[in-house]
Amino acid sequence: MKADLHVHTDISDGSESFKEIIIKAKDNGITHVGITNHDTVRCLKEAIEYGKMTGVKVIPGIEISACDSVKNKKVHILGYNFNLEGENIKKLCDAVLIRRQANSIRQINNLIRYGYDIDLERIFKNAKVSGIVYKQHIMTGLTDRNYSHPSFRELYEKLFKNRGICDMDIEYADVYEAVRAVKSDGGIAVLAHPGQLDSYYLIESLVDAGLDGIELYHEDHDEEDVERVLYYGRKHGLILTGGSDYHGCYGTEIKVGDINSPENYLHHFDKNIKPQSGTLKTTAESCDYEDILEFAEDIIRAAGKSLRECVDKECALEFKNGDFRDIVTKYDVETEEFLKAKLSEKFPAHNFITEESSCNAGCLEGFTWIIDPIDGTVNFVSIGKEFAISAALYKDNKPVLGIVYDVMKDEMYTAVCGCGAFLNKKALGKVNANCTLKDSLIDTSLNSINIFSEKYGINAYKLIKDIRGHRSYGCASLAIVKIALGELQGIVSAKLSLWDYAAAIIILNEVGGCYSYFNYEGEDDYPLSPVTFIAAASQCVLDGLNSKLMFYRNN
Numbered sequence: 001m002k003a004d005l006h007v008h009t010d011i012s013d014g015s016e017s018f019k020e021i022i023i024k025a026k027d028n029g030i031t032h033v034g035i036t037n038h039d040t041v042r043c044l045k046e047a048i049e050y051g052k053m054t055g056v057k058v059i060p061g062i063e064i065s066a067c068d069s070v071k072n073k074k075v076h077i078l079g080y081n082f083n084l085e086g087e088n089i090k091k092l093c094d095a096v097l098i099r100r101q102a103n104s105i106r107q108i109n110n111l112i113r114y115g116y117d118i119d120l121e122r123i124f125k126n127a128k129v130s131g132i133v134y135k136q137h138i139m140t141g142l143t144d145r146n147y148s149h150p151s152f153r154e155l156y157e158k159l160f161k162n163r164g165i166c167d168m169d170i171e172y173a174d175v176y177e178a179v180r181a182v183k184s185d186g187g188i189a190v191l192a193h194p195g196q197l198d199s200y201y202l203i204e205s206l207v208d209a210g211l212d213g214i215e216l217y218h219e220d221h222d223e224e225d226v227e228r229v230l231y232y233g234r235k236h237g238l239i240l241t242g243g244s245d246y247h248g249c250y251g252t253e254i255k256v257g258d259i260n261s262p263e264n265y266l267h268h269f270d271k272n273i274k275p276q277s278g279t280l281k282t283t284a285e286s287c288d289y290e291d292i293l294e295f296a297e298d299i300i301r302a303a304g305k306s307l308r309e310c311v312d313k314e315c316a317l318e319f320k321n322g323d324f325r326d327i328v329t330k331y332d333v334e335t336e337e338f339l340k341a342k343l344s345e346k347f348p349a350h351n352f353i354t355e356e357s358s359c360n361a362g363c364l365e366g367f368t369w370i371i372d373p374i375d376g377t378v379n380f381v382s383i384g385k386e387f388a389i390s391a392a393l394y395k396d397n398k399p400v401l402g403i404v405y406d407v408m409k410d411e412m413y414t415a416v417c418g419c420g421a422f423l424n425k426k427a428l429g430k431v432n433a434n435c436t437l438k439d440s441l442i443d444t445s446l447n448s449i450n451i452f453s454e455k456y457g458i459n460a461y462k463l464i465k466d467i468r469g470h471r472s473y474g475c476a477s478l479a480i481v482k483i484a485l486g487e488l489q490g491i492v493s494a495k496l497s498l499w500d501y502a503a504a505i506i507i508l509n510e511v512g513g514c515y516s517y518f519n520y521e522g523e524d525d526y527p528l529s530p531v532t533f534i535a536a537a538s539q540c541v542l543d544g545l546n547s548k549l550m551f552y553r554n555n
Contacts (some may be wrong), residue, residue: 002147003261005034005059005269006078006192006215006243008251009047012037013134015126015248018047021256022056028257032270034243036061036078038134039093039100041385044084063192064182065096066175075191075199077117077178078215078241080269082187092173093180097132097401099170104133105431107166111142114165118142135160146249153206175202176209183210188268190241193218195225200420201231204427207236213268217242217259218538219252224418231419234290239265239493254459289416291333292347292393294400297412299342300389303335304407307374311384311408327377332356335373339391343369350393354530355499364397364526372499376475384408390477392503404477413481413507421484421510428484431537437466440489440536445472445480452532456519458553460492466548476533480504483537484511490536497530506547508535514542518549 008014009021016024025033033056034045044060051058064077073109082089111118123141127133135156136147142159145152159166173181182189184311194200203214215221216229233240242261244254267273311332318328336356338359343350351368369391374380376387385408393400402411415421421428442463464470471488473479476496482488484507493500505515515535520527536542 001031001263001268001273001501002029002257003059003263003266003269004030004243004246004257004259005032005061005080005241005261006036006063006218006259007033007246007256008037008063008247008248009035009043010129011042012040012130012132013136013247013250015136015250017129018043018058019050021246022047022051022054022058022226024256026054026056029164030056030257030260032057032261032266033061033256034059034061034078034080034241034261034269035079036063036243038063039065039096040130040132041082041084041089041093057270062089062093062182064089064093064178064179065100065172067172069174073176073199074179074197075198075202076193077175077182078190078192079178079182079185079186080190082182082185083252086185086187087346088181089187090185092177096173100134102130103168103170104135104138105137105155107135107160107168108133108141110165111138111159116142118326127205135166136247138166139250145378147247147251148253162274166273168383175206176288176459179206179209179211188212188239190239191217193220193245193394194229195222196220196296199425200228201429203236204425207238211263213239213241216240216262217243218243219254219259228419231290231416233424239268254393289393289400291402293414293416295346296343296393296401296403297414298337300391300403300405301412302406303338303373303389303489304410305504306338307331307335307407311380315381317381327381329374329377329381331380332374332377335389336371339371339389342367353498355497357445366396367400368394370394370499370502372477374498379474386473386475386478388475388477390499392505392506394502394526396461397505399502399509402503403502404481404507406478408467413483413484413504415507415510417506417510421507423485431484431486432489433510433512433538435489435538435541437548438468440467440541441487442467442470442545443473443482443488443491444470444493445474446493448492448494455494456532456549456553458549460494460549460552463492463545463548464550466544476500477504480508480515480535483513483535486537489538490541491534492545492549493533495530496533498526498528501533501535502526505535513537514539517545518546 009018011281048058062079125138126140145494179189192215214229240262244259246256315329333356354371372390375390380387389405392402401416449460452458479491485513518532
């Protein structure tokens with residue numbers, strides 16, 4: 001079986017009839033074709049019947065031109081197998097078509113006003129079947145070239161993009177209303193080509209609204225897009241689709257069936273197909289990372305549950321190197337042993353660098369877990385909150401995934417490199433890349449200020465006049481994820497070990513934050529010895545902190 005679930009006909013902005021499309025699909029060995037015209041369900045019944053005659057299964061569909069009204073960004077929603085007599089999709093899209101037609105007439109009038117030689121007869125002839133004039137039809141009145149020709153693209157960009165005389169947009173359907181309309185009419189709602197329109201940030205909220213799937217394979221999706229869609233598909237159990245987005249001569253030179261939908265999801269669209277066992281995977285390694293993350297989350301939550309039960313219990317304190325401020329409890333040791341035992345049982349080839357073990361010196365070759373069983377032990381003992389379990393997985397000196405678990409708030413921060421950062425499965429947005437030092441809340445401590453003075457001759461206290469304010473949370477990993485949340489803009493710590501920040505910097509990096517080691521002359525990207533650590537929401541804040549600290553040396 002082969003399915004192309006994204007095809008346009010001359011009922012909207014394609015150049016060929018549904019009969020021509022179905023014949024081409026059959027000739028190209030396609031067994032299932034999804035006809036997904038823009039904002040209209042016209043002729044789907046006829047297409048289904050013609051498909052039966054030719055031996056091609058036609059999946060009735062639509063591509064709804066929608067938008068995120070908050071960011072005013074275009075978003076397309078594909079709908080499949082809805083009730084063709086349903087009123088919700090039709091009501092939503094009919095209004096869009098009326099606005100589209102009025103906008104096209106304005107664009108044509110602008111072209112005439114600016115003296116363009118435009119063939120009106122040809123435009124309306126090509127738009128006759130659809131009944132609505134699209135930009136593609138207008139272009140046929142201006143040039144004989146097809147979409148793929150450079151001169152066509154140049155003219156199109158000049159007129160319809162970058163504030164050209166036809167660069168006018170209409171009010172599209174709200175994306176959440178589009179999903180609800182498809183669902184209300186009994187259909188399957190799929191987010192179209194998120195890589196093309198950069199709509200990944202909407203997936204979490206669209207799933208809450210009822211989204212069923214995401215388009216995986218599309219001409220504009222590269223390998224990174226495929227990985228991202230696979231990630232969200234696995235995370236939410238979504239249907240994955242694919243298609244050529246064929247428009248005939250109004251589109252690229254792609255052919256019907258050049259891009260196929262994953263076969264093991266076709267049973268969602270054709271009840272005669274039995275579900276296949278297993279799920280679509282990309283490289284085994286990337287799929288394993290998601291599996292590893294899920295396992296690690298489960299055992300860390302279990303460890304956190306045990307710690308919550310111990311918060312109010314008295315326990316003996318030990319002091320590392322005789323420093324009464326550097327506390328270790330039996331709960332630190334027990335939590336670390338529990339996590340190591342569970343991870344070793346599941347992944348026997350993995351290595352460990354941990355805070356409490358006597359043999360924590362090592363390297364980051366192969367798979368290595370970096371664990372702080374209780375980051376913020378002083379907080380754990382003194383106030384019973386603001387402490388975390390921190391765990392990161394690295395492979396051959398490169399980060400793979402990070403988890404920071406705020407135990408008392410039951411907040412799980414997670415990230416797999418390249419797949420975004422999440423708080424309790426909800427995606428985190430990007431940090432404010434434009435924030436400046438004077439607008440910043442910075443986490444630092446009296447101990448750090450003292451070390452800066454004794455070790456570097458730097459009066460770090462003077463930073464107070466350069467920033468909006470300071471806080472001291474007593475837990476480095478939580479302070480770093482607070483930067484990711486936008487609650488802090490930076491952290492300055494005169495002495496942090498790798499297990500304090502290894503997980504949190506993965507999360508911070510996924511939302512656009514940055515970090516550096518102050519006055520570090522070593523060659524390791526992730527040094528095992530303690531470092532002076534600075535992290536920030538923006539490069540501007542990071543550079544400002546570094547330069548100010550250097551300025552206050554001996555000043």
